[in-house]
Amino acid sequence: MSEYILLALSCIFVNNILLAQFLGNCPFLGTSKKMETAVGMSMAVVFVLVMAGVITWVADTYVLKRFGLEYLRTLSFILVIASLVQFVEMFLKKSIPALYAGLGIFLPLITTNCAVMGACLININEEYTFLQALVASFSYAVGFGLALILFAGVLERIILARVPKPLQDTSIGLVTAGIIALAFFAFKGMV
Numbered sequence: 001m002s003e004y005i006l007l008a009l010s011c012i013f014v015n016n017i018l019l020a021q022f023l024g025n026c027p028f029l030g031t032s033k034k035m036e037t038a039v040g041m042s043m044a045v046v047f048v049l050v051m052a053g054v055i056t057w058v059a060d061t062y063v064l065k066r067f068g069l070e071y072l073r074t075l076s077f078i079l080v081i082a083s084l085v086q087f088v089e090m091f092l093k094k095s096i097p098a099l100y101a102g103l104g105i106f107l108p109l110i111t112t113n114c115a116v117m118g119a120c121l122i123n124i125n126e127e128y129t130f131l132q133a134l135v136a137s138f139s140y141a142v143g144f145g146l147a148l149i150l151f152a153g154v155l156e157r158i159i160l161a162r163v164p165k166p167l168q169d170t171s172i173g174l175v176t177a178g179i180i181a182l183a184f185f186a187f188k189g190m191v
Helices: 002-014 025-030 035-064 070-095 097-106 114-125 130-160 170-189
Strands: none
Touching: 002 130, 002 170, 025 097, 025 130, 025 170, 035 070, 035 097, 035 114, 035 130, 070 097, 070 114, 114 130, 130 170
């Protein structure tokens, strides 16, 4: 049990998919302007990443490796991720139209979000068991969501502050993301 807790803490804080491995920066910088949008994107990424992590692990273990088709890994993973994102997009459009409109173009971008693909490939490359892949996928998604929500909270405060003209907009966002990444780097010695 402690092995899974250690894996979860490692994926959330130490090897944060966004702040330590720098995967998935497009939705991070694009959807973090409002807390509601950041929370919605976080939930969408949690669903997609957990389901993609599980499905790609099963597909790789029981289909691709069994039939010697490892060279189709990238193509099959993209197909799984794109299908899941389409499902999330249809669900949000029908159930929560305000969130669907708020996420805009960034919702379909989950399909090409390298954080999702990266987590799936890490699960395979680290040769995780099914349960380890499930825990790692969920933890990477939680770490992504945590970083996104922290960033949105800080940006909401920055909007109220007087920022020098050369640092406004994307510049202050990148500086803030760097400072948050440094804060997460402090967890490196824990795990």
